[in-house]
Amino acid sequence: MNPYLVKMLAYLPGRLAEAVAAVGETCTVNEIRIREGSALCVTCEGENRLLSPVVTPDEIAYTVDRLCGSSVHAHEDTIREGYISVEGGYRVGVCGMAVHKDGEVSAVRGIKSLNIRIPRDIYGVGGRLLERIRHSRFRLSVLIYSRPGIGKTTLLKDLALTLSKEYMKRVAIIDTRREFRIAEDAGVDLLVGYPKGKGIEIALRTMNPEYIICDEIGNAEEAEAILSVQNAGVPFIASAHAGSAVELWHKPNIRRLLEAGIFDLCVGITRKQGASQYSFAFTEIDEFSRLN
Amino acid sequence: MAMVPLLVGCSSALRYRRGQRQVDEFIGLIEELRAKIRYYKLPLGEIFAELKLPHLTQFSHDLREMSFGEALLNNRGAIVIGDNCFERLLAFASELGKSGCDEQVRNCDALLEALIKERDRLSTEVPKQMKISLSLGGMAGAMMLLLFL
Numbered sequence: 001m002n003p004y005l006v007k008m009l010a011y012l013p014g015r016l017a018e019a020v021a022a023v024g025e026t027c028t029v030n031e032i033r034i035r036e037g038s039a040l041c042v043t044c045e046g047e048n049r050l051l052s053p054v055v056t057p058d059e060i061a062y063t064v065d066r067l068c069g070s071s072v073h074a075h076e077d078t079i080r081e082g083y084i085s086v087e088g089g090y091r092v093g094v095c096g097m098a099v100h101k102d103g104e105v106s107a108v109r110g111i112k113s114l115n116i117r118i119p120r121d122i123y124g125v126g127g128r129l130l131e132r133i134r135h136s137r138f139r140l141s142v143l144i145y146s147r148p149g150i151g152k153t154t155l156l157k158d159l160a161l162t163l164s165k166e167y168m169k170r171v172a173i174i175d176t177r178r179e180f181r182i183a184e185d186a187g188v189d190l191l192v193g194y195p196k197g198k199g200i201e202i203a204l205r206t207m208n209p210e211y212i213i214c215d216e217i218g219n220a221e222e223a224e225a226i227l228s229v230q231n232a233g234v235p236f237i238a239s240a241h242a243g244s245a246v247e248l249w250h251k252p253n254i255r256r257l258l259e260a261g262i263f264d265l266c267v268g269i270t271r272k273q274g275a276s277q278y279s280f281a282f283t284e285i286d287e288f289s290r291l292n
Numbered sequence: 293m294a295m296v297p298l299l300v301g302c303s304s305a306l307r308y309r310r311g312q313r314q315v316d317e318f319i320g321l322i323e324e325l326r327a328k329i330r331y332y333k334l335p336l337g338e339i340f341a342e343l344k345l346p347h348l349t350q351f352s353h354d355l356r357e358m359s360f361g362e363a364l365l366n367n368r369g370a371i372v373i374g375d376n377c378f379e380r381l382l383a384f385a386s387e388l389g390k391s392g393c394d395e396q397v398r399n400c401d402a403l404l405e406a407l408i409k410e411r412d413r414l415s416t417e418v419p420k421q422m423k424i425s426l427s428l429g430g431m432a433g434a435m436m437l438l439l440f441l
Binding site for chain 2: 069
């Protein structure tokens with residue numbers, strides 16, 4: 001069983017943990033969904049399976065308490081953003097009722113759904129993409145895109161470690177959601193929990209990076225932050241959600257970045273269920289102009 | 293045997309004094325908890341990891357291994373504060389870490405108010421009780437001595 005799954009089972013109430021463990025013996029569990037009043041659900045290699053336990057309110061409360069280390073206050077900022085970060089690189093999606101103050105979500109109460117993503121480590125998967133980066137003499141800015149769950153973060157992590165350890169590049173990672181799970185001896189500069197704009201600003205100002213890596217860019221604030229530093233001369237490797245180059249092009253904030261020439265190359269990634277190797281689809285920036 | 297009542301009186305007086313010191317330590321603990329939650333949003337585990345309470349040694353040790361409520365119940369015998377005060381602490385413990393910062397800080401404020409009232413009450417009560425305990429113990433000891441003589 002995936003050791004990350006084993007570790008996560010310790011956060012679950014007994015009977016839910018047992019049900020997931022039984023499935024985990026025979027297939028790779030990617031996600032665990034816990035919804036109050038509904039059957040426990042796991043996603044195994046892309047397939048959703050309902051398990052017999054029906055989740056009770058006490059089990060949701062227990063799980064939230066355990067995930068937060070009995071310190072919900074320490075996680076309220078991320079809970080407002082819809083997730084809990086658990087040590088070890090786990091991201092747990094949280095659904096509840098938003099409490100508004102001054103037009104913004106100030107708190108979440110009545111949490112009724114949790115989605116636990118089980119990470120896994122895959123290394124040496126940079127393949128042709130790494131070759132392109134190397135041929136550019138490490139000047140290539142790349143935007144990686146795919147649907148959710150394919151492994152963008154895993155690929156970014158692998159690229160970061162390879163650039164740092166094999167090619168001795170100074171790599172700064174803006175790890176807003178604490179998902180990268182980088183070991184201390186990795187030799188990268190990890191800015192954990194920073195909003196992307198602030199993280200990029202600090203990385204440029206203080207860490208003199210040769211590459212900046214960040215995950216899941218897409219909103220206006222993040223686009224603005226990246227645009228504001230485009231003249232700093234530091235290449236980016238970033239990721240975004242999109243199922244195709246066309247879909248990527250039609251995301252307004254991403255399009256701004258593409259039109260501004262922030263990225264030299266867009267790379268769509270796919271991966272067969274259960275496989276560790278990625279397939280890459282390269283789209284040069286000038287090809288996007290044909291999409292207009 | 294004449295010394296026994298005196299020793300009992302002394303023990304009772306010291307118990308009152310220990311209770312007073314424990315209330316002081318709980319006040320300090322809750323103030324620290326409040327500050328670390330409010331300004332740093334630290335998890336409870338980190339807050340309790342470095343805790344040192346000279347008059348609640350086992351309790352502060354237990355906080356590293358169990359919840360606040362469990363640690364209180366585990367040390368009920370050694371915590372000599374009044375029952376009302378202890379119940380307030382248990383009620384606080386049941387909500388500790390279960391909500392956002394604002395509510396946690398409000399809970400700390402409410403408990404601090406109760407503990408400070410208790411401290412103020414003890415500051416007048418404890419000297420009286422100590423005097424009474426020592427006096428009664430001394431008198432009983434003297435009477436026993438006279439009886440034997």
